[in-house]
Amino acid sequence: MKKEMIISVLVGLVFGLIIVYGVYTAQSSLNKPNQSSEELGVNPSPDSSAVVNGILVLHSPEDESVVDEPTVTIAGTTNPKSYVVIFIKDEENITMTDEAGRFSVESELELGSNIIEVYALDEDGQTAIAKRTVIYTTKPLVEETK
Amino acid sequence: MQITKQFLLVLSLLSLLLAMPIAVTAQEATDSSSSIFDQTKTENIKKLLQKTANNPNVKKVLGELSQRKRGFIGQIERVTAESLTITNSKGTEIIPIDNQVTLLKANKEISIDDLAIGDWLVIMGLIVDDAFTPKRILVSSATLLPKNHVVMLGTIVDQTKNKLTLLSRQNEDVSFDLNIKTQYQDHDGKIVKNSKFIKDLQVLIVGYENDEGKAASIIRTLAPLETLQGNE
The missing domain is CATH 1.20.5 (Single alpha-helices involved in coiled-coils or other helix-helix interfaces)
Incomplete structure (x- = not known):
């Protein structure tokens, strides 16, 4: 029981x-x-401004941007100890990445359109390319409304 | 005995039935208390947001964000009274044109009738609600595209007064034209004499390419020239 x-x-x-x-x-x-x-x-949504091209990620400048400052910082990441060649129009600037693969270069802009091309070359000569268009203007766009 | 058995069975079922409402009630109690808490939190956040939104600096930034600027280039493919069709490396785009758009060529205002197919444009405008509205367009008859650039790492295999042959890291022989604008640089960018650039030297070549071939703008040694000469 x-x-x-x-x-x-x-x-x-x-x-x-x-x-x-x-x-x-x-x-x-x-x-x-x-x-x-x-x-x-x-x-946070993925950073749309960072464009990956092969082994090169360009953090700045933003593509198709309109700026009112005469200088621009071109910064990105690629393989460590790579050569980075930056063209603004046809002016070249050569730099190297640090041990983390980062690079940053400040460059002058010309009035009007500036096509920025970044070439990253690793030790084997493999190349990655990224491009940006930056428009430099001193006249504000919003005040142009007739 | 039989009665005790039945009593126990009923007791078991009762405990089972009682357990359900207790669990649900406990859950509801938690929900209602968290709901009151959430409501207070939401109201506080709303107040904070309203206070922040009234800040003039925030208003300015929000205004700029809602009207993002966009600037790009393109070559005219087609012109109508209301629009321009342009093409660039990203494809084809139709740009609406109205009397709010300023067209400038060599700093002088022009009309849409002055535009020709093949002209290059720098288009600047605003993106509002994902729609692009042009505000100012700069017109150029000359191309806005840069030269075709070439960047290569390799070893010098041959060099004459006007030509340099490089064995690239991909084991290809590549010839570069040399001219008076060609710069010879040490590893740190310091300009040096071209006589120091000899066979078997590891270099980085920066140049451009056209119909006539490749031309070198900069030839930079990868290792310090002093070290290399010391080793010889």
């Missing part, structure tokens, strides 16, 4: 626990989608 009693109580408890766990899991799964969509909303 005692044995049967204990078994009945245990079976009841196990069922009860299973159902409680089931309800808890159902509630959690209902809340989960909202949480993940919030998380997605705050995640």
Whole structure:
């Protein structure tokens, strides 16, 4: 008799626990989608300005940008100890990357269009190229509304 | 005995049934308290956002962000009274033209009738709600594209007064024309005499390519010339 009693109580408890766990899991799964969509909303989108070309990532300048400053910083990342040759129009500038593969060069812009071409050459002579168009103007665009 | 058994069975079922509402009630209680907390948080955030939005500096930045500037180049393919079709390395684009757009050639204002197919344009404007609106267009009859650049690493295999042959790192012989504008540089960019550039020297060549071939603008040694001469 005692044995049967204990078994009945245990079976009841196990069922009860299973159902409680089931309800808890159902509630959690209902809340989960909202949480993940919030998380997605705050995640930063990939940097569209960083264009990957082979082994070269150019962080700045932004392509097709209009600037009112006569200088621009050309910065990016490629293989460590690579040669980087930067052309602005037909003026060349040679630099080397640091041990992390980073480079940064400040260059003068000409009024009007400036096509910036960046060539990165690793030790094997493999070349990666990235291009940017930057327009330098001293006249504001927004005040031109007639 | 039988009665006790039935009593125990009923007790088990009752405990089972009671467990459900307790769990649900606990869950609801948590939800309602977190909902009140969330509401307070949302109101605080709203207040903070409103305060920030009223800041003149923030207003200025937001204005600039909503009207992003865009500038690019292209060559005219087609001209109509209302639009220009241009082509560039990214493809073809139709630019709407109205009386709000200023067309300038050599700093003088021109009309759309003065544009010709093949002219090069620097197009500047604003992107509002993903739509590009041109504001100012600079016109040029000459190309705005740079030269075709060449950059190469390799070993000098032969050099004459007007020509240099390089064995590239890809094991190809490449010839470069030399001219009075060709600069010879040490590894740090310091200008040196061309006589120091001899066979078997590892160099970086920067130049350009046209219909006549490749020409070198800069020949730079990869290792310091002093070290190389010391080793000889």
